Amino acid sequence: MLAEYDNVLNGRPLQNPDKVRPAPRGTGENAALKVFQEVCGRTMMLKMIVNDTSGRMAVMTGSSGPPIDYGDNVKQAVKNLEAVVPKEHLLAGMMN
Numbered sequence: 001m002l003a004e005y006d007n008v009l010n011g012r013p014l015q016n017p018d019k020v021r022p023a024p025r026g027t028g029e030n031a032a033l034k035v036f037q038e039v040c041g042r043t044m045m046l047k048m049i050v051n052d053t054s055g056r057m058a059v060m061t062g063s064s065g066p067p068i069d070y071g072d073n074v075k076q077a078v079k080n081l082e083a084v085v086p087k088e089h090l091l092a093g094m095m096n
Helices: 004-011 029-051 056-060 072-082 087-095
Strands: none
Touching: 004 029, 029 072, 029 087
8 A cells, every 4th residue: 555655646546446445536745645644544553453462452343352363474564564664754644
């Protein structure tokens, strides 16, 4: 989804329109910002879900039982996603 940011910013069509809902309106900085904010929100949520060891996320998502261990590959993928966007930008994206 982060790759779509550049497409929206530069007026190119989305490569994976099914991944961005609702679809951004228009092109340019304002439309790209909406995509970036969605990426930030999804990244933060993924981090919380994947790294939860308390079971709180299971309760919040309606699951029961012990926390899920997503394994090292998934945890590393989330770290890699976080590394693409510096933390100060991630937080700024979440706050508008």
